[in-house]
Amino acid sequence: MLKSLLEYMGVDEGRVNFSWVSASEGGRFAELVGEVTEKVKQLGPNEGLIDKKAGCCGCQE
Amino acid sequence: MSGIENAVQDAAKKLLAENKVDVVIGFAQGSQPLRSTPAFIRKPEEAEKLTWNCTCENNLANYLRKKEQKIGVVVKGCDSRSILALMKENQINRDNLYIIGVPCSGMIDRKQVADLCEGKEIIAAECTDDALVLKGHDFEKTVNIVDVLHRSCAACTHKNPVIYDEMVAEAVTEQKEDFADIEAFEAKSTAERRAYLSQELSKCIRCYACRNACPMCYCEQCFVDCSTPEWVGKSASDIQDNMLFQAVRVFHGAGRCTDCGACERACPMGIDLRILTRKLVKDAKELFDAEAGVKMEDKPALSTFESDDPQPFLVKE
Structure with missing residues (x-):
């Protein structure tokens, strides 16, 4: 529900990621982190929840 | 509406007279038209202050958490759901609570009413079952309550209390x-x-x-x-x-x-x-x-x- 709410509020899809990994699954953890890092790199830097270019409230600054 | 109001007053009076509760929480007329205010009634003779109309919008479940005294409370459908949810979270002791249930057909949104009156001052208002008569210095207007309901009331799916000790009126029809x-x-x-x-x-x-x-x-x-x-x-x-x-x-x-x-x-x-x-x-x-x-x-x-x-x-x- 948290992921769903954040994406609903405007956080880029794919920026919030969850998975189950056991403490004994070191290889799988590394693999997942690698994948997520790749995904987030593709999305680029996080611009936050508001569109700064459009000004504070959607107005053009 | 007045039928419900009388029934609420009678129920409160009875509870207080029989010492079943220490206080009844309900609504009283506020200081302005279209305003109701939560009221705490401690004596049977004060029960006549209680009102019931289309402006009783506060959620009275807010006053019930972690209370020691015995409380009687007037609830709408939404208040009763909050009470039930708080009971599940051990915030309300059901044994100390007497719930006077009121089937609710929705509360009005004063902002929408003000828009309809184009911002003119309303000096008196009267709620009937389905209409609202507004009086100002130089106008009088009747609006249908269904047209000025709060959005949460217009979309409400539990108008009838889900939990109560006593229901003061006939249940109203629910929507999906x-x-x-x-x-x-x-x-x-x-x-x-x-x-x-x-x-x-x-x-x-x-x-x-x-x-x-x-x-x-x-x-x-x-x-x-x-x-x-x-x-x-x-x-x-x-x-x-x-x-x-x-x-x-x-x-x-x-x-x-x-x-x-x-x-x-x-x-x-x-x-x-x-x-x-x-x-x-x-x-x-x-x-x-x-x-x-x-x-x-x-x-x-x-x-x-x-x-x-x-x-x-x-x-x-």
Whole structure:
């Protein structure tokens, strides 16, 4: 529900990621982190929840 | 309406006279037309102060948490759902509570009424069963109550109290849940959603009325009041902080929010808060088939785990 709410509020899809990994699954953890890092790199830097270019409230600054 | 009002007064008078409760919490006429105020009645002869009309909008469940004395309370459908949800969270002792249930056909939104009167001052108002007669210095107007209902009341699915000791009137017909508004918003692009929410939350003045009006918000220390660490910036001028505040506030109600609309009604800036709270009501319903404050035997959606719970949030492999 948290992921769903954040994406609903405007956080880029794919920026919030969850998975189950056991403490004994070191290889799988590394693999997942690698994948997520790749995904987030593709999305680029996080611009936050508001569109700064459009000004504070959607107005053009 | 007056029939219900008399029945509420009689019930309160009886409870107090028989010493069954120490106080009856209901509504009394406020100091302005179209305003009701929560009233605390301690003597049988004061019971006639109690009113019932289309302006009794506060959620009285807010006054019931962790109370020692015996309380009688006048509740609408939404209040009763909040009471049930709080009972499940051990915030209310049912043994100390006498619930006077009132089937509710919705409360009016004063902002919509003011718009209809083009901002002219209303000096007197009278509620009947389905109409509202407004009088000003140079006008008189009759509006249908259904046209000026609060949005939460217009979409209400539990008008009749879900839990009560006594019901003072015949049950009213219920309507079906409709999440069309949330579905429409979900269908918009991320940028459009962001733009709408940042515009709405730019109005926020961080008065925290939404938090205080919410019967489910009862942490002894709220995260927004903490200074060490300071979880969220306190200034209302930063819209991102306003959004973070609302995201956390709304998420604290995930699977617990009964969609009573108290937050939105309390907001002095008229922010569309139900676009956020209802999203979680919809998710809880869709993912876990959970509806807060409807049945005592239902387990809280986010406090239980089943091995077949849906997990759409996991990274796809």
